Amino acid sequence: MLIRAGEAVSSQGAWVAEMIHPSVDQGVGTQSSFLRKTFNLSSRGGAGTLRISALGLYRAFINGKRVGDxxxxxGWTSYWDRLSFQTYDVSALLQDGDNTIDVWLGDGWYRSRMMWPRNQLFNTWGDKIGAIAELRGANGELIVGTDGTWQSGLAPVMKSGIYYGENYDARAENAPVSGGASVLGGFDKSTLLPAETTGVHELPALPVVKTFADAQGRTVYDFGQNAGGYVAFTVEGEAGAKITIEHAELTNHLGEFDRESMRSAEARVEYVLKGGAPESYRPTFSFFGFRFARVAIEGKATITDIKMIPISSAVTRTANFSSANPLVNRLVENTVWSQRSNFIEVPTDCPQRDERLGWTGDAQVFAPTACYLHESHGMLVKYVRDLIxxxxxxxxxxxxxxxxxxxHEDVIPGFYGSTGWGDAIAVIPWTLYSHYGDRAILEEALPAMVKWNDFVWSISDGPIVRPPAGWGERGFTFGDWLQPQGDFAKPYPTIGDDxxxxxxLYISSHLAAKTAEVVGDLAQAKRLNDRAAEVKKAFQxxxxxxxxRIGYNDQTSYALGFLWDLIPPEHYEAAKGYFKETVARAHGRIGTGFIGTPALLPALVKIGEAELAGSVFLQEGLPGWLFQVKMGATTIWERWNALNEDGVAFDPQMNSYNHYAYGAVCQWLLEGVAGFRPDPALPAFKHIFFEPTIIPALSPVAANHDSVAGRIEAGWKIDGGKVTYSITVPEGASGTLVLAADYTDANVDGIAVSERGTDGKARSLLAPGKHKVTFRISKP
Known part of the structure; x- marks a missing residue:
């Protein structure tokens, strides 16, 4: 059983053990090794705890039984500064007399290949794998710790890598020790810290939904869902027979198994049978992003059972949304699956190809949605600390x-400094504060926020940022990454990098100022507020x-401008008209990329265009959220046109079918359509705003969120022009109902709501408990 940080004395205190390296290790990409120690317990004397970490990946066993699940x-951290360790209660695995602890080691993120073929890295954080472990008794006394007396041998994992996959030879199981161990000099024990997240766990298995044979006679299994994970199978056959499994996200427009989105990632499993009784296997040190698995068998063997095992750090779902539109409901599920697939230790861009990296831009646009859909606090706190x-x-x-x-800048120079990406250092901590009330992460991150903000200002030494065009140059920006181009003869206008x-720069200045106010650094708050005001005026x-008119006249400029209050009052009405024209020019479709898309629908609602927001959201053409679903997507695509209308892939070399960025629309479904959101002035949902956006075609809508304050529920249905809005405010929280100016004749629990503010919106305070709200939609 895994013991969480702070639950046991053994999670604390100075380490006595040393980081040790198996002498049999032959380097990156070679057969995995194990470390072993045999020790005697004359009397077990009750509890035993094991705290353990590794450079690379580890799997531990005591007396042949696995430690933990x-x-x-x-895990994966910024290893030079931060290395996680786990603490387990291993009492049930210990026995009187002789005991043996084995620690298998794999290359993992630490030293297997990272990045792309043209600038690939091996031994990225180090070239020597190792382990550090301490087994302690009931009173905290050290029973055994890693040191130079341990022995080593070769494990049955013949090769493993994050992009490669895993080769396993069952004939090599139970190998004897064949070498020793040495202490890794220079390892800094101060980098060790208790694991900060729930870790990665198996989710419920997914069965095969369909099979077919390819032209070479190999069997292709369709599990019906794209996910991050691996295949588990049981096989019977002769010793030496080999099972080879390849993975793919889709079949192409011809119905063929299609691995092109894997790019150079081998993404394969090879299993060699030991023969005799049925053998069951699932990978130890790798994972894959896939829906389809192609299996080839060499020699005499039969697979008797096979299934997909999704894995994720996002194990506790905390929100649901449903509507009358099945495509919308599937879109929400697709987003859930993309989060699960990409919340594997680090919030990554994709789980399948030769990338799987913690892209900061993707993470910052999706963080609020992540905190709604799954419990994400620990993982995102860890990520912020890695950012720092x-x-x-x-x-x-x-x-x-x-x-x-x-x-490694000799290989990949200048891979930092993009606005919209680096702003994760401001956006994610503020999100954690809003959702979970985590003031500590604001205090911890504020110095890094300020340093980032000053860096962006320094790109052009002033409030207007003019990024260079060249990749790798100081201050290069990805801009509004992967905006749809529309008709190539007349492409959509695109926001400029400047x-x-x-x-x-305004957004990060504003959020850093608010952060400084919360933590009590009033001087810094004034400096940053003054900067935000200067940037705002300069933008205008x-x-x-x-x-x-905004100069670039594109959807993203208007969406971000309105959402962040950058449009001056004298231009408000005119800019609204130009914004609507950008949507009309795109034939009512999306014209935004990674940074513009989360702002698009909230901005349209903010300017009073709820009907237009609903129309853009619900249209089923390309580009569009529902187009993906109609094309059979079970996760969120990286690009709007990952598949064209004829089912042909746009660009196999940059085409992931499991990216969560565009799934950030689920934040709008919960906060905008269902209508609940946290109040940053009273974070962690101690006070909740309920402000629904009625999209009649979605009726009835039902949503809930298991917040740290308790379960929030909100849903509505429309009958003619009358809306019934049902709300649950958690005990210990309070709420405020906010209704748009054209939502009239409002009643809360049978009591009329008559007062309206200067903005025309009606407001009513809500006590904990269930409430029934009715109102009518009055067209202007």
Whole structure:
């Protein structure tokens, strides 16, 4: 059983054990090794705890029985600064007399290949794997710890890697020790810290829904769901027979098994039978992103059972949304599965190809949605701490964290400093505060926020940020990554890098100022508020015409401008008209990329265009959220046109079918359509705003969220022009109902709501418990 940090004395205190390296290890990409120690317990004397970590991945066994059930331990961190360890109650595994502890080691993220073929890295954080472990008794006394007296041998994992997969030869099980161990000099024990997240665990297995044979006679299994995980199978056959499994996200438009989205990731499993009784296997040190598995058999063997095992750090679902539209309901499930698939130790872009990196831009746009859909506090706190660890001396935040390029700039220079990406250091801590009331992470992250903010200002030494165009240059930005191009003969207007970067300088200044206010650094708050005001004025001077048009005249500019209150009052009405024209010009479809998409629908609602927001959301053409679902997607695509209308892939070299970024629309479904959101002034849902957006085609809508304050429920149905809105405010919380100006004749629990503010909106305080609200939609 895994003991959480702080639950046991053995999780605390100085380490006596040493980080040790198996002498039989032959380096990256070779056969895995194990470390072993035999010790005697004349009397067990009750409890025993094991705290353990590794450079690489480990799996521990005591007396042949596995320790714990979490996967890919000790996890993935910025290893030079932070290395997690786990603490387990192993009392039930110990016995009187002789005991043996084995620790298998794999390359993992630590030293297997990272990045792409043109600039790939091996031994990214180090070239020697190792383990550190302490077994302690009931009173905390040390029973055994890793040191130079341990022995080592070769494990049956013949090769493993994050992108590669795993080769396993069952004939090599139970190998004897064949070498010793040495203490890894220079290892800094101060980097060891208790595991901060729930870890990676298996989710319920998914059965095969369909099989077919390819042209070579290999069997393809369809599990019906794209996910991060692996295949588990049982096989019977002769010793030496081999099972080879390849993985894919889809079949192509011809119905063929299609591995092109894996790019150079081998993403394979090879299993060699020992023969005799039925053998069951699932990988130890790798995972895959896939829906389909193609199986080839060499020799005499028969697979008697096979299933997909999804794995994730997002194990506790905390929100649901349903409507009358099955495509919308499936979109929500697709987002849930994309979060599960990409919340494997680190919030990554994709789980399948030669990437699987912690892209900061993806994480910051999705963080609020993540906190709704699954319990995400521990994982995102850990990620913020990795952001801080990998921040460059000048304040730049890497594009990906943990950052493989750190200290490898001879191979990959300048992989940091993009606005919209590095702003994760401001957005994610503020999200954690809003959702979970975590003031401590604000205090911890504020210095890094300020350094980042100063870095962005320094790109152009002023409030207008003018990023360079060249990849790797200081301050390069990805802008509004993967905006749809529309008709190639007349493509959609695109936000300029300077406007995008300047808007994000405002956002990060604003959030850092609010953070400083919360933690009590009033001088810093004033400095940052003054900066935000200066950037806002500069944006209006530089990018807005006298007619109220934003210079680039694109959806993202208007969406972010309205959402973050960058449009001056004198231009508000004109800019609204231009914003609506950008949607009309795109034939009522999406014209936004990674940073613009989460803002698009909330901004339309904010300017009073709820009907237009609903129309954009519900249209089923390309580009569109529901187009993906109609095309059979079971997760969120990386790009709007990952598949075209004819089912042909757009670009196999950059085409993931399991990215969560565009799934950030689920934040709007919960906060906008169902209508509940936290109040940053009273975070952790101690006070909740209920402000629904009625999209008649979705009726009835039902949603809930298991917040830290308790379960929140909100749903509505429409009958003619009358809406019935049902709300549950958790005990210990309070709520405020907010109704748009065109929602009239409002009643709360039978009592009329008559007062309206200067914005035309009706408001009513809500006590804990269930409430029934009725109102009518009055068209202007």
């Amino acid at each position: 979490d996967l890919l331990t000790p 660890a990998d921040q460059r001396p000048d304040g730049a935040i890497p594009h990906v964290v943990p950052d493989p390029t750190r200290n 406007a995008a970067a300047t808007i994000y 001077r530089e990018f807005m015409t006298a007619a109220g």
